[in-house]
Amino acid sequence: MSESAQPAPVGIILAVDPDRFAEVVEALRRAGLTVTGEQPALGTLSGSVAEDRIPTLETIDGVESLDRERTLQLPPPDSPIQ
């Protein structure tokens, strides 16, 4: 892992105002977000950020929601219950 004192980045997903998507995403980048995917038409995006930056991101004008990203895992293919 990183030797710096910085906390490890965590994955997040966000919904922002779709009418000013680019502007809000730019503000998020400046606040430390590394964007990994964006869906401008529906106003959502995903990215990673140092965990301690999350409260700052949440206060950016135009940010409507911020959730911690989770990884989904299906059961093994040979499991009878899917």
Place this chain on the structure above:
Amino acid sequence: MANGPMDRRAFGEHPDRPNGTVMGQGTEYTGRYVVLFEPGDQESGLNALRSSADIASVERVRGTEAANVAELLERPDVSVLFEELGAAVVEVRPEQRHALVTSAEAESSIIAAEPERMVYASPITAPQQAPTEFFPAYRSDEEVVAHHTMAEIAAAQGPASDEEHWTWGLQAIRANLSSLTGRDVKIAVIDTGVDTDHPDLVGRIEASASFVPGEAVEDGNGHGTHCIGTVAGPANPRQGPRYGVACDARILVAKVLSNAGSGTDGQILAGMAWAVAHGAQVISMSLGARVRPGELFPQTYEKLAQRALERGTVIVAAAGNDSHRPPEIRPVSRPANCPSILAVSALDKALTPSFFSNGGINGQGGEVNIAAPGRDVRSAAPGGGYQSLSGTSMATPHVAGVLALLAQANPHASAADLKESLMSGAFPLTQPARDVGSGLLQAP
């Protein structure tokens, strides 16, 4: 697999009855007639029927003698007169039915004579629970009442054990009785991709995209192919029973889960947005992650779902398989727990909640919206074959397929309209709404 608890004898299999039952216009008749007499002049009416239609000998029943009525009614050689009601259930030979009706019309002491219909009160439907959601508003709508009556019969008959032509799931949701096919409706399945060479699916894939780094859309898992098969498998599969609900729908495939079955929220959002951009009217997501009791839905998914709905896309998702009934019932997974995403629970062949199926423990979107077949579901498998799987993942694509049928039937309906039609068309079950929502999915 066992049938429902209903006594099958009530469904026309009366080996001792030469008449059998009569089917017509979707209504099932017993072969008997219900005759209503003018009060105070029952004898004239009965005499007319005796002489003109040679009806079976009449046994008279009064209110206090109800104990053996059931037995009397079962006897093909006996008509039963309910004296206090001025009504009789009349046994008549098939060749005399016309004479009976003609005579009844001519005889002034007979008010009405109608073929007796099969009416079923089954443990599944009675006592009628207070239906949830939109159902009450449709009570005065004949078509909807008729639809529910048909559904009641289907439910009472119990699930089919005969899967020669149709899977039990398609029979339970009455897809086998629907002439709709989902033609021209686009359904997106957001999953592990698809077996693009499966003979049942070749030529059916409208568009596909993989959002899994380093993996093509080809399904190396099987989960996605199975779900796609249930949504939109063909009318005439290469082998075995029909298993696809919307057999002419146009299939959009977004691969967001790897061949190992894992994927991130970010990949899923990307797949959903792709589906909306490609004009999907339905998004089927047989995926989810556990939540804790009391945990709020993910608001980012909810925002996306709201915007998708505005663009005409309905999203359905699996309620999740974390329960171990009895007694443990786990809450509906995310993102199915979003208010704007329909959560689908799983039913066994007995139309009871599957032991693994999650329930509406959490409020604010955490409810189960509708229930669908999710146990021992046969569908397509990678490599060109088939397999049976269980899970709310298998229930969900049944719902997506029915939404496509509704969209085909109502081309100008909004996404909200489609949701409402779906919910109001569900057949209420006696199980708690926590487990089955508005009830058993029904094809229009």
